[in-house]
Amino acid sequence: MRFVATLVAPTASSLLDYATVQTISTCLKAHGATLGAEDWLSDNEACDIFFSELELSVAKDLIHNEIAGAKIDLSVQETSNRRKKLLVADMESTIIPQEMIDELAVRHGIGDEIALITGKSMRGELNFEESLRERVALLKGIEEKELESLSSIMTLNPGADTLVKTMRGHGAYTALVSGGFTYFTSQIKDLCGFDEDRANDLKIENNKLTGMVGEPILGREAKLEVTEALVQQLSITLSDVCAVGDGANDLAMLSAVGMGVGYHAKPIVKETAAFQVEHTNHLALLFYQGYRRKGFY
Structure with missing residues (x-):
């Protein structure tokens, strides 16, 4: 071999x-x-x-x-089978450096409380679905316009757009699959060039957050289910997939595919994912697949 x-x-x-x-x-x-x-x-x-x-x-x-x-x-x-036909990427702390729910919480004086819950979830100490419900409940009453003002702080991690555009340019399908919220993933999808985005839905009534999130929640198992559905849709296999993420809710997805990459990952992902990016950026995923820099988009 x-x-x-x-x-x-x-x-x-x-x-x-x-x-x-x-x-x-x-x-x-x-x-x-x-x-x-x-x-x-x-x-x-x-x-x-x-x-x-x-x-x-x-x-x-x-x-x-x-x-x-x-x-x-x-x-x-x-x-x-080194070059993959499908890219599935987590968004927060992977494609972008921010955790948007934490950023929103900081603006309203509950940053430490929510960051504590987020950290436990990302380390695998707390069920993701439960942690998301708890965090969103603390945001009840925040004006919808706050989401718009928060969008301006979102930035891409180095090489993220090159990764997506290069894989698409060579025929791969690309999907942003996040435990965050569609309000933000839809913007990053367009900015980065993904084919589609999947995420959770923040419930809003009378221009204010209700403190509720749409069910079912897109968490660890749901990310894997989305990946499997895309594999079936594209008539490929899980070995044809490159998936990248940083936290515990990405583990099922990363463990199931041909190239599961931990990106500057939490300890539980560093211990589990077969591929890691610790010192460089998203361009490493292209090099791992054998792309030459001169072939980047």
């Missing part, structure tokens, strides 16, 4: 060079790997090392040891 290890360093960091790649290749060979060609996807930024005759988990541990302490991201996978 043929594998590929992909090393990704922050842009213009000079952390990834020919010597580093040669050291890793030598290490793999010394432990029984048969090496293929090296392929630089972007000079001093991303490089593929192809190999066989060595177990994936063993190779991953060996490379991690070689780059220990260096701010370099790593993926190790089979070379087959």
Whole structure:
């Protein structure tokens, strides 16, 4: 079976060079790997090392040891079916750096209370559906116009729009699937270029938040259900999917697909997701799939 290890360093960091790649290749060979060609996807930024005759988990541990302490991201996978046909992405703290319900709470003096509930949910200490109901209840009475003013603070994490546009440009379908709210996901969908967005519905009456959220809530299992429905719609398989998220409510989705990526993730996701982006940005997901920087959109 043929594998590929992909090393990704922050842009213009000079952390990834020919010597580093040669050291890793030598290490793999010394432990029984048969090496293929090296392929630089972007000079001093991303490089593929192809190999066989060595177990994936063993190779991953060996490379991690070689780059220990260096701010370099790593993926190790089979070379087959590497480029994915569907991208499913969480929004808050993944595509954007903000947590919108927390931002709204801060403006109304209940930021600490809501952030505490959010943190427990993202770490897997509290059921997501229950935590969302609790947080939304605390927002009762806030004017709808506050949502509009809050929209201006939303920003994209580095490389997010390039990830979406590049995958779409090469024929993949892209979906923003969030435990947040449609009011915000619809805007990020357009800004980032996703094909569609799925999220929760904040109930509003007389131009004020009612403190209620539409049911059923889109949480951990629902994210997986959406992913499975998209797979069926596109006539592909779960192995054809790249999914990315940061928190506990993303775990079911990340664990089920061919490339489940933890993005600057909470500890529970770092321990579980097979792929991680810890030091770089969303461009790493493209490099993991074998895209060259010159092919980015």
